Amino acid sequence: MADRPEIVCICGSARFMDEMQAANSDLTLAGVIVxxxxxxxxxxxxxxxxxxxxxxxLRKIDLADRVLIVNPGGYLGESTSREIAYARAAGKPVSFTDPG
Incomplete structure (x- = not known):
């Protein structure tokens, strides 16, 4: 068993705030630090x-064990794309809610 729960950083467009809050709730109930x-x-x-x-x-990404991109319909805006590149450069696993 890990010494601490997994830490996940949620990223995505502000237009998907409701979806990000739902992902936050799901992860939190699963015992993840969000x-x-x-x-x-x-x-x-x-x-x-x-x-x-x-x-x-970006500092939140630094704290995370992995990054979850909330991207309904496969949408990735400029800021989210920059965050993905940053996370990957830092060696963080990146996953998507809509891998499209």
């Missing part, structure tokens, strides 16, 4: 804040 994008409902985020949040999410 790190995911911050939820900022209705918040107006400046360009500077977007850059800072993007960098913060």
């Amino acid at each position: 790190v995911a994008p911050g939820v900022l409902p209705g918040a107006e985020v400046t360009d500077e804040q977007k850059v800072a949040l993007g960098a913060l999410h």
Whole structure:
């Protein structure tokens, strides 16, 4: 048995926040530690804040044992594609909810 539960970082487009929250719930109930994008409902985020949040999410990937990409319909936006490349370069396993 592992010393700690697996850590999974959820990545995906903000348009799939509901799907990411569902994946978070499923993983959490399965005993997984989940790190995911911050939820900022209705918040107006400046360009500077977007850059800072993007960098913060890369640090979440650093913490994770693996990365789960939530991509209904196979959609991958620019930020998610960058996160996938970052995770792979760091040697993190990457899986997709819709491998398409």
